[in-house]
Amino acid sequence: MTLGLGLKDVRITLGGRDLLSLDCVIEPGTVLTVMGPSGSGKSTLLSFVAGFLTAPFTAEGRILLNGADITDALPEARHVGLLFQDPMLFPHLSVGGNLLFGMPPGSPDRLASAGEALDRFGLEGFADRDPATLSGGQASRVALLRLLLSEPKAALLDEPFSKLDRHLRGDIRRFSFERLRDAGLPTVLVTHDPEDAEAAGGPVVELAGTG
Amino acid sequence: MRPNGCGGTEYGDTFTAGADCMLRVAPYLVAAILTGPVLAGSLGALIPSFGFLPSLGHDEFGLDAWRALLDWPGIGGSVLLSFASGILTAGVSLLLALLFLAVFFETRAFVWLRQAIAPMLAVPHAAAAFALAFLIAPSGFLARLLSPWATGWQRPPDLLIVQDEWGLSLMAGLVMKEVPFLLLMALASLAQIHAGERMRLARSIGYGRISAWFKSVVPALYPLLRLPVYAVIAYSSANIDVALILGPVSPPPLAVQVLRWSNDPDLDFRMIASAGAILQFAVTAGAIALWILAERCVGLLTRGWLVSGRRRTGDTGLAALGQGLFPTLILASILGIAALGLNAFARVWRFPDALPGRWTLAHWQSVAETAGGPVVATLWIALLTTLLSLVLVVCVLENERQRDVRSGRILEFLIYVPLLVPQIGFIFGLVLLAELAETPPGGGLVAAGHIIFVLPYVYLSLSEAYRRQDPAWTKIARTLGQSAAGAFWKVRLPMLLTPLLTAFAVGAAISIGQYLVTRLLGAGRVETVTTEAIALAAGGDRRLIGAWALTQAILPVAGFALALAAPRLIWRNRRGMLGGVR
Numbered sequence: 132m133t134l135g136l137g138l139k140d141v142r143i144t145l146g147g148r149d150l151l152s153l154d155c156v157i158e159p160g161t162v163l164t165v166m167g168p169s170g171s172g173k174s175t176l177l178s179f180v181a182g183f184l185t186a187p188f189t190a191e192g193r194i195l196l197n198g199a200d201i202t203d204a205l206p207e208a209r210h211v212g213l214l215f216q217d218p219m220l221f222p223h224l225s226v227g228g229n230l231l232f233g234m235p236p237g238s239p240d241r242l243a244s245a246g247e248a249l250d251r252f253g254l255e256g257f258a259d260r261d262p263a264t265l266s267g268g269q270a271s272r273v274a275l276l277r278l279l280l281s282e283p284k285a286a287l288l289d290e291p292f293s294k295l296d297r298h299l300r301g302d303i304r305r306f307s308f309e310r311l312r313d314a315g316l317p318t319v320l321v322t323h324d325p326e327d328a329e330a331a332g333g334p335v336v337e338l339a340g341t342g
Numbered sequence: 343m344r345p346n347g348c349g350g351t352e353y354g355d356t357f358t359a360g361a362d363c364m365l366r367v368a369p370y371l372v373a374a375i376l377t378g379p380v381l382a383g384s385l386g387a388l389i390p391s392f393g394f395l396p397s398l399g400h401d402e403f404g405l406d407a408w409r410a411l412l413d414w415p416g417i418g419g420s421v422l423l424s425f426a427s428g429i430l431t432a433g434v435s436l437l438l439a440l441l442f443l444a445v446f447f448e449t450r451a452f453v454w455l456r457q458a459i460a461p462m463l464a465v466p467h468a469a470a471a472f473a474l475a476f477l478i479a480p481s482g483f484l485a486r487l488l489s490p491w492a493t494g495w496q497r498p499p500d501l502l503i504v505q506d507e508w509g510l511s512l513m514a515g516l517v518m519k520e521v522p523f524l525l526l527m528a529l530a531s532l533a534q535i536h537a538g539e540r541m542r543l544a545r546s547i548g549y550g551r552i553s554a555w556f557k558s559v560v561p562a563l564y565p566l567l568r569l570p571v572y573a574v575i576a577y578s579s580a581n582i583d584v585a586l587i588l589g590p591v592s593p594p595p596l597a598v599q600v601l602r603w604s605n606d607p608d609l610d611f612r613m614i615a616s617a618g619a620i621l622q623f624a625v626t627a628g629a630i631a632l633w634i635l636a637e638r639c640v641g642l643l644t645r646g647w648l649v650s651g652r653r654r655t656g657d658t659g660l661a662a663l664g665q666g667l668f669p670t671l672i673l674a675s676i677l678g679i680a681a682l683g684l685n686a687f688a689r690v691w692r693f694p695d696a697l698p699g700r701w702t703l704a705h706w707q708s709v710a711e712t713a714g715g716p717v718v719a720t721l722w723i724a725l726l727t728t729l730l731s732l733v734l735v736v737c738v739l740e741n742e743r744q745r746d747v748r749s750g751r752i753l754e755f756l757i758y759v760p761l762l763v764p765q766i767g768f769i770f771g772l773v774l775l776a777e778l779a780e781t782p783p784g785g786g787l788v789a790a791g792h793i794i795f796v797l798p799y800v801y802l803s804l805s806e807a808y809r810r811q812d813p814a815w816t817k818i819a820r821t822l823g824q825s826a827a828g829a830f831w832k833v834r835l836p837m838l839l840t841p842l843l844t845a846f847a848v849g850a851a852i853s854i855g856q857y858l859v860t861r862l863l864g865a866g867r868v869e870t871v872t873t874e875a876i877a878l879a880a881g882g883d884r885r886l887i888g889a890w891a892l893t894q895a896i897l898p899v900a901g902f903a904l905a906l907a908a909p910r911l912i913w914r915n916r917r918g919m920l921g922g923v924r
Contacts, residue, residue: 183817206820207828213821215814222918223836232832233822263918281822 134159134197136180136285136317141192143172143179150188151176151338157285157317162308162331164320167338173321177287180319181213182206196284212283212316214291218274220262226273227258233281245280252276268299275307279314286311288320292327304330357744357827365744368737369753372797375734376756379772379794380763384623386771386778391617397777398609407613411621414614416593421625423509423589424596428579428629431516432571438517438667439524440563444555445664448538455668456529462522462675464847464902466855468876469895471515471587472887473678475504476685478511481693483681489694498693505590512589516578518675524570530806531566535559550657552664557648568637572630573761579626580764583857583872587879596622597766604770604862612774619767626764679895685888705889713871713893720854720870720897723785727792728849731800732842738801739808740830757798765858773862783865791859792852800849807841840909840919847905851898871897 136157143150150172157163165173172188179190183206194202201209220229230245238244242258249257252272262270271291278286291307292300308331311318320331328335357365389395393404411417446452465473477483481498489495504511532538537559544554580597589595594602600622603615647655684691686705688698738753769791773783781787811834819829835842857872864873875890913919 181817181821183820205825206817207823207825209821211821213817215818217814219814219818220918221815221818221833221837223833223839223913223916225915232819232824235823261915261917263916277822283821 133195135161136319137193137195138180139193139195141176141179141190141194143175143188143190145172145175145188153336154192155334155336157319157333159315159317160312162311162318162320162333164322164328164331164333164335165338166322166325166328166335168323171338173338174289177213177289177319177321180285181211181287182209210282210284212278212281212286214274214278214286214288216290216294218262218267218270220265220270220273220277222262224262225258226254226260226262226265229262229273229277230258230280233277235282248276248280267295268303271295271303272306275310279310283316286316286318288318288322290322290324291320293322293324301326301330308332357830361827365737365741368734368741372734372738372801373753373756375793375797376759379791380759380768382775383768383771384620384763386773386775387616387619387767388771389616390613390774391620393613395613395616395774397774398612400613407617410614411617414599417596417599419593420596420599421621423593424579424622424625425629427509427513427516427581427595428575428626429632431513431520431578432575432633434513435517435520435524435574436567436571438521438671439528440556440560441552441660441664442521442525442668443528443532444552445661445668447532447541447555447559455525458672459522459526459529460844460847460902460906461899463519463526464851464898465519465679465895466583466851466872466898467515467519467581468583468587468855468857468872469682469891470519470675470678471584472875472879472891473675473682474511474515474518475587476681476884476888477674477678478514479504483677483684486694486696487677495694504588507590509590509595512585512595513578515584515588516581518671519584520574520578521671524567524574527570527802528563528567530802531563532559535562535566537563548653550654552657552660553653553655556655561648569755569758569762572633573758575629575633576626576762576764579629580622580766582766583855583876586876596625597764600766600770601858601861604773615770616774619764619770622764623767626762626767630762679892682888682891682895685884686892688885688888705885708886709889709893713874713890716869716871716874717893717897719785719868720872723789723792723860723868723870724850724853724897727789727796727853728800728846731793731797731849732804732846734797735801735804735845736808736842739805743809743813757801760794761798769858769862773865776863783863783867785864785868787863788860788868791863792856795856795859796849796852799852800845803848804841804845807838811838837919839912843905843908847898847901850901854894854898854901 133156138153138155138157141151141153143152151167153176155163165176167173175184175188175190178184178188180194182201182204184190192202193200196209196211201211220226221232224232226249227242227245230248231241234241234245246258249255252275254269254272254276257265257269257273262273265273274291288307292304295303304327318331318333320327322328390400391407393400393402393406442455446455475482479485479498480501480503482503485493485495485498493499540558540562541551541554544558545551549557581595582597582601585595585598589598593599596618600615600618603611603618606612606615684698687701687703689700689702689704691698772791776783776787815833815837816826816829819833820826824832854870855872856870857876860868860870860873871890871894875887875894878887878890881887909919
């Protein structure tokens with residue numbers, strides 16, 4: 132069995148036109164950075180891996196996660212976590228509720244482990260907070276924590292740092308990549324920003340614009 | 343293997359098969375509810391109008407009913423009145439709504455205006471009409487406030503203000519209710535046409551506020567308001583409840599005349615009523631057709647003006663007009679409601695005293711003794727029909743999202759069918775059909791009739807917020823391990839709580855205000871607060887009318903208050919839930 136996220140002969144097309152082709156394996160704890168201009172199909176790649184690809188895009192090829200073929204699995208059965216530009220914390224739940232939402236049910240002391248996780252992330256006592264009252268940096272950390280606590284086997288990052296203030300961006304970026312590496316997750320990062328690619332420290336794929 | 347990217351539903355799956363089936367059926371069911379009764383009812387009126395009504399022993403086609411209709415004294419006046427009140431009410435309401443928006447758009451008062459609209463809409467037409475009548479009648483609140491110091495009147499002047507033969511008070515009453523409706527519909531469209539950017543751009547190159555609004559926003563806004571405006575024409579040309587209170591008595595507007603015929607103990611009048619109902623279709627259609635012609639003319643005439651480069655066209659005067667009229671209308675509404683309240687508690691109230699001399703609770707005791715049944719009937723019908731409508735509308739909107747297609751222009755148009763077709767036209771036909779099918783009149787039939795009108799408003803109220811919700815919420819929930827159903831119940835619906843509650847309050851208010859459907863399909867066996875209040879109109883007991891009209895208004899307004907207060911309470915620690923939809 133191969134550990135990691137394998138993208139085998141993946142080809143994404145739009146109306147018969149090739150957007151991107153990719154054939155690679157992302158090892159656990161490494162980040163594959165996909166760069167390219169808007170419309171080059173980078174976000175579509177993430178949709179394909181996460182199970183959200185919709186018309187008019189089509190894709191072929193297989194997605195292998197730790198040896199298992201998840202190409203046809205339902206999104207919730209893939210164990211692939213997503214981070215967007217916005218933290219997208221559920222506004223109707225508390226910070227703790229957001230974490231518990233993603234944690235697998237039935238595990239003992241879910242509440243306690245959510246609290247401990249917040250402590251580790253420098254967010255002591257935040258469990259009862261309203262997500263709307265968090266700063267941008269705090270919200271990003273909660274979003275990352277929510278992803279990690281849902282025990283995914285891979286992570287997909289869709290320009291997650293692009294909306295952060297410049298002075299925060301470096302710190303959050305470093306922090307996020309460290310945690311993803313510690314968790315041993317194979318990660319795909321989609322971005323415009325060369326600094327993101329540099330900080331990610333993994334292989335980089337540059338997509339051509341389609342003009 | 344499932345082909346990627348062309349799954350039938352959002353992300354290739356799957357609510358349970360049952361739920362999925364329900365979603366697929368919902369748009370067809372809604373289309374059937376919106377059009378079926380209208381079509382059947384129209385036929386049900388059309389056929390008897392040509393003499394064929396077997397239940398009364400008429401089984402030969404002929405034109406007698408039409409001849410009787412056209413020979414009826416005053417029929418021309420009735421037709422003209424209905425036609426004119428359709429066109430004029432719509433014209434005045436549209437101009438006022440656009441003027442208010444021009445004057446107040448993105449000012450501090452705008453926030454307030456947004457919030458004032460919901461309760462203004464919630465007040466039923468009948469209660470608003472009574473309020474206006476109590477305000478402007480010769481012995482009304484306004485005359486009392488101004489007498490004798492300003493008018494010199496020691497006794498009520500002998501003027502026919504309410505129920506005047508020109509229908510002016512009728513149109514005024516309709517305008518008071520249609521302006522908030524058009525404002526609401528316009529507000530829902532402003533974001534879509536980027537009204538803020540348009541205004542800022544036009545202002546930055548030197549256009550005055552009013553000119554900027556009418557030259558840069560209205561040309562984009564009006565196409566989105568077209569159907570609501572037609573609905574206003576249809577409603578105003580065929581309305582019954584306001585007309586019974588404020589409209590002229592002889593000749594009455596056509597719809598009222600048709601209602602009189604259909605209530606006539608001599609059942610043969612039903613044939614004339616059928617012909618009258620069909621004539622009402624023609625009158626309403628004619629009014630809308632004339633309006634469309636006028637639209638074209640206005641379009642042609644303003645083409646040059648739009649690009650003339652003139653930065654100000656009467657801006658100062660129009661701004662002053664809008665700034666003056668809006669508070670006046672609000673003040674009139676408040677005074678009207680106050681007049682209802684004062685009457686409801688008055689024992690002795692001599693003219694020209696501004697306030698009653700002696701007070702009493704007797705009218706309320708009388709209401710309390712008789713209101714129990716009607717209140718219960720009103721509530722169960724409103725709650726049941728609104729709940730069913732809300733479920734159906736959510737199914738339609740969810741189906742649209744799952745299959746990633748707009749239900750299409752067809753459904754968007756069908757939503758307006760019950761609002762564009764005169765009620766008296768097809769409801770009377772439905773009554774004849776129900777008799778034919780030997781369906782006993784009663785609560786069930788009334789509730790079924792209410793759904794036809796509740797459904798469109800629930801849809802109009804909810805659809806924008808529902809569509810605007812970011813699909814990324816589903817994606818986040820799914821990647822966190824939730825099924826499609828889990829994402830729907832645990833994330834999407836809770837996040838939509840505020841718009842869902844608002845839609846519920848809107849739907850309930852519409853049901854509570856229904857008069858004609860309740861009256862005709864209930865055949866007198868179903869009494870609601872609305873039928874009770876309007877039944878008092880003919881009697882003219884002001885004290886009792888005041889108490890009943892307030893009762894009628896309180897129910898929907900309380901519904902709105904609950905719908906606005908509940909999210910604030912539930913989400914008091916969730917600031918992100920109290921803004922707009924995310």
